[in-house]
Amino acid sequence: MGLTRSVPPLLSATTVIFAITLIAQAVVAQPERTSANYFMPGCRDMASLINFSISEQSKEGSYRMGVCSGIMVGLGYLGKSYGICLPAEATSQQAAVEVVLYIDGRPERMNENFMALSVEALKAAWPCNR
Numbered sequence: 001m002g003l004t005r006s007v008p009p010l011l012s013a014t015t016v017i018f019a020i021t022l023i024a025q026a027v028v029a030q031p032e033r034t035s036a037n038y039f040m041p042g043c044r045d046m047a048s049l050i051n052f053s054i055s056e057q058s059k060e061g062s063y064r065m066g067v068c069s070g071i072m073v074g075l076g077y078l079g080k081s082y083g084i085c086l087p088a089e090a091t092s093q094q095a096a097v098e099v100v101l102y103i104d105g106r107p108e109r110m111n112e113n114f115m116a117l118s119v120e121a122l123k124a125a126w127p128c129n130r
Helices: 009-028 036-048 059-082 092-104 114-125
Strands: none
Touching: 036 059, 036 092, 036 114, 059 092, 059 114, 092 114
16 A cells, blocks of 8 residues: 655745745845846737747746745745736636736836736736725
């Protein structure tokens, strides 16, 4: 009789929090890399699902798209604590679309923190008290 182990939802959420914390620490080390201006090209790519070949996309571009994706997934798990209630069927790509539309609609705020603006965007799109 073999033992089966399943990952409890709390562990999955803990893993996401840990990953976001590591990314945030790496980003904090380079303050200019926390802005929406820095992350929006990657987030726009994620939102539109433009796929580049590895030779055409830089490591920096892949990093930006990966951070955007990670933030969308993380806020999907933890959004309620920020007042964000994504519909069960919402995807991280749909969340990225909302973030891109929100931030692109406020070009004067492009130097602000990307994570904070992402929270604002998703809270505006999917507030918990609809």
